[in-house]
Amino acid sequence: MPELPEVETVRRGLSPVMAGVRIAELEQRRPDLRFPLPERFASRLSGRTLLRLDRRAKYLLAPLDSREVLIMHLGMTGRFRITHGMEEAGPPADIDPAHDHIVFRMATGVTVTYNDARRFGFMDLVPERHLDRHPLLAGLGPEPLGNAFNAAYLADRARGRATDLKAFLLDQRIVAGLGNIYVSEALHHAGLSPNRSARSLARKSGRPTERAERLARAIRSVLTDAIAAGGSTLRDYRRADGALGDFQHAFRVYGREGAPCLRKGCPGTVRRTVQSGRSTFFCGQCQR
DNA sequence: ACACGGACCTGAAGGC
DNA sequence: TGCCTTCAGGTCCGTG
Secondary structure, three states, X not given: OXXXXXXXXXXXXXXXXXXXXXXXXXXXXXXXXXXXXXXXXXXXXXXXXXXXXXXXXXXXXXXXXXXEEEEEEOOOOEEEEEEXXXXXXXXXXXXXXXXXXXXXXXXXXXXXXXXXXXXXXXXXXXXXXXXHHOHHHHOOOOOOOOOOOOHHHHHHHHOOOOOEHHHHHHOOOOOOOOXXXXXXXXHHHHOOOOOOEHHHHOOEXXXXXXXXXXXXXXXXXXHHHHHHHHHHHXXXXXXXXXXXXXXXXXXXXXXXXXXXXXXOOOOOEEEEEEEOOEXXXXXXXXXX
């Protein structure tokens, strides 16, 4: 589920019930997610107030009133769901409560439950002043929707890189937040082949290439649209069953193998290939 | 430094 | 109804 737009959607959904609220009790139901949870995790969080809910790349960051920061990553299948005290109907059909691993009982009576079937997600609790040096966060590239990310940056990082654009954009050290879906989507938007070498974005006669310009714009555009879509469908989903982290978005290429290319005037068909072990969807006609 | 493949874990979907 | 294989939105780690 979660690439940057989904994590941002989750952040916006959780903020109203968590930001500024005290955790009356945190229940930890197993010793580990992907990694062992920190020592005394539950007792260090119980009674703390969550000051804000921020996002960096695909990480949720929750600064606490203890000068510590709770770091959360959803992996592949991590989901949060919100339940209000009265509702005891149990989780929706597509959630197996056996994978409810962490339960936040907020002082307001709201419960936020972290469910993660594959357990690729993780949480950590670190002193605020160590956050920037945290091994998980220290090497991350710029936020694609922030000021530091642009064509000139991409062109610089692409210099001499032998890898293809697919792998280049999946690398969180280059730009932080894209995953398998939005890399395909962004490359389609930009009209660039996922097989093209990254170095072909590098500067020519001192200036970022036109391709780098297109790609930077495409990444911003695709992510911005997905966040907008997540935000709007989230409200409907919450009305239905109070859950978070699931939403529909109309992808232009992802998951559309064999279907017509949606670029205006393009006669192509979407193809699926495998790059570094993962599906890539693209149109061989309009992506060069 | 970079590039690549395998590893982690569970569940859903498809073929026979 | 099984059983088996493949695939899934992430990223870490070991190997060249």
